[in-house]
Structure formats: C-alpha cells, structure tokens
Amino acid sequence: MNWESTKQYAYKIFSRLWVQWVHEGTYPAETSGKKMLNTILGTLISSHCPQCMNLNGCCFVKEKAPSPPLHDHCHCYMSDISGINPVVECPTEKFSGYIFSENKSGGKKDLFESWGYNIIDSTVLAQEFTNQAKLAYLSGEYYLGNLDQFGQRISILITLPRKVGTGTVSFVSGWMVYPNGKIILTMPYGGKIHETA
Amino acid sequence: MKQLDRVRLIRERAAYTQAGVKAGDTGIVMGENRCGYCLVYFDGEIVLRDGIYQTSEIDLAVREEDLALLEE
Numbered sequence: 001m002n003w004e005s006t007k008q009y010a011y012k013i014f015s016r017l018w019v020q021w022v023h024e025g026t027y028p029a030e031t032s033g034k035k036m037l038n039t040i041l042g043t044l045i046s047s048h049c050p051q052c053m054n055l056n057g058c059c060f061v062k063e064k065a066p067s068p069p070l071h072d073h074c075h076c077y078m079s080d081i082s083g084i085n086p087v088v089e090c091p092t093e094k095f096s097g098y099i100f101s102e103n104k105s106g107g108k109k110d111l112f113e114s115w116g117y118n119i120i121d122s123t124v125l126a127q128e129f130t131n132q133a134k135l136a137y138l139s140g141e142y143y144l145g146n147l148d149q150f151g152q153r154i155s156i157l158i159t160l161p162r163k164v165g166t167g168t169v170s171f172v173s174g175w176m177v178y179p180n181g182k183i184i185l186t187m188p189y190g191g192k193i194h195e196t197a
Numbered sequence: 198m199k200q201l202d203r204v205r206l207i208r209e210r211a212a213y214t215q216a217g218v219k220a221g222d223t224g225i226v227m228g229e230n231r232c233g234y235c236l237v238y239f240d241g242e243i244v245l246r247d248g249i250y251q252t253s254e255i256d257l258a259v260r261e262e263d264l265a266l267l268e269e
C-alpha cells in the first residue's frame with residue numbers, strides 16, 4: 001500500500017461513526033451455536049424475529065447499516081459505539097475446496113488460474129483475504145448485502161496482484177457479520193456491488 | 198446439507214421468488230446449517246463491470262427440505 005492510500009485509510013478509520021444493533025432481551029450471538037439458538041428462539045417466540053436476534057450486537061458504520069424497525073413491533077435500535085476491533089475468519093477450505101475445485105465453482109477456477117493462482121496458494125489467499133477484509137471493515141469500506149434468517153451479509157472488494165502478466169485484479173467477496181466486530185468469509189468471489197458504496 | 202454441497206431448489210416460496218430464484222435453480226451451500234436453513238449461492242454468470250469482477254449469483258437462506266442434493 002502506498003503513502004496516499006495509507007493516508008486515506010487512516011482518515012476513514014478515524015472519521016467513521018459506528019453503530020451497534022441492539023435487540024433488547026437477548027444476548028449477542030458470538031458463536032454459530034448461539035446464533036442457532038437465537039434462530040430457534042426467534043422461530044418459537046413470534047415476537048422475536050430471527051433477523052433481529054441475529055443482528056443483535058453486530059457493528060456497522062452509520063451510513064452502511066440495516067435500519068430498524070425491520071417489522072411491526074420491532075423494538076430494536078442502534079446504539080452509538082466508539083469503533084470496533086475487527087476479528088476476521090477466512091476458512092482455507094473456501095479456496096482449496098471451492099474456488100480451486102474441478103466441479104464446484106463454475107468458471108472461477110479458470111479465472112483464478114488465469115491470474116496465476118492455484119490450489120497451492122489457498123493458505124496464502126486466505127491470509128491475504130483476512131488482511132484486506134480486516135482493513136476494509138475497520139475503515140468502513142464495505143457494501144451492505146442481503147439480510148435474512150442468517151443475518152446480514154456484507155461485500156468487500158479484494159485486490160490481488162496478477163502472478164501472470166502485470167497489474168492487479170479486483171473482485172467482490174462475501175462475508176457474514178457477527179457480533180462485536182467479527183466477520184466470516186462466506187464467498188471468496190461472488191455477488192455484485194450493492195448501492196451502499 | 199453441508200458446506201460446499203451442490204444443491205437444486207425443489208420448492209417455490211414467496212421469499213425465494215422475491216429474491217429471484219425458482220424451482221430447478223442450482224447452487225452451492227456456503228453457510229453452515231442453521232435451524233433447518235442453509236445459505237445457498239445460486240449459480241450465476243461471471244461479470245466484469247467497471248473493472249471489478251462480480252457475479253450474478255444470488256445468496257439466500259433456504260429451508261433444507263426445499264433442497265435436493267446434486268450428484269457429483
């Protein structure tokens with residue numbers, strides 16, 4: 001990263017206003033198990049919808065956040081917070097078992113290979129995605145994606161140097177938002193940019 | 198269904214239609230099973246727009262009973 005983009009990221013990190021979704025009466029779901037429990041509770045107790053319960057504790061920059069109320073009698077609200085300490089999970093299997101799979105990812109394997117990346121780069125790619133996603137989320141450089149029973153997805157632009165030829169290549173990756181600044185990779189390359197840039 | 202299973206949608210619901218998917222559409226499970234729902238990315242095309250690689254895939258929470266496992 002050059003000096004100019006470092007300055008831009010630093011400015012964004014310090015100028016963003018952050019909010020956290022609050023669903024009173026339930027605790028944030030930091031783990032998949034707790035998230036499943038919230039989904040079950042949300043299904044059993046009609047006054048608590050799974051979307052609201054799964055959003056509980058999730059953090060967003062103010063201008064790129066889902067907006068309560070999500071439904072009639074939704075008592076969720078956004079609480080201002082000072083910022084986040086991002087935690088990023090990026091499973092290597094999403095590269096070795098998907099992107100570079102012979103029969104699962106459509107033309108994505110060919111695309112990555114045309115850029116010079118192969119299955120042996122899976123671990124390196126997972127680390128690079130982690131680094132870029134951490135900086136992007138921390139500086140609010142994401143696009144708000146779909147929200148459903150699984151919670152809120154965001155899209156993050158990833159840029160890689162071409163190992164074949166020169167220059168770089170940029171593409172969209174998909175992430176699930178979890179409470180307290182955590183995001184987990186759902187899709188290494190896929191989806192489109194939504195309107196929240 | 199588990200992560201990275203290839204699947205086909207076998208039932209239509211209003212939420213699926215609204216998202217743009219219909220019975221017969223195929224995709225891949227990219228989110229862990231949660232209370233009977235899977236996170237499925239339905240197949241799309243690779244698109245290069247404004248210098249950024251995107252796809253027309255649709256990501257959607259789908260009830261597990263609405264999915265059939267595809268043979269690999």
Ligand SMILES: [Zn+2]
Nearest residue numbers: 052074075076
């Ligand atoms: Zn609510």
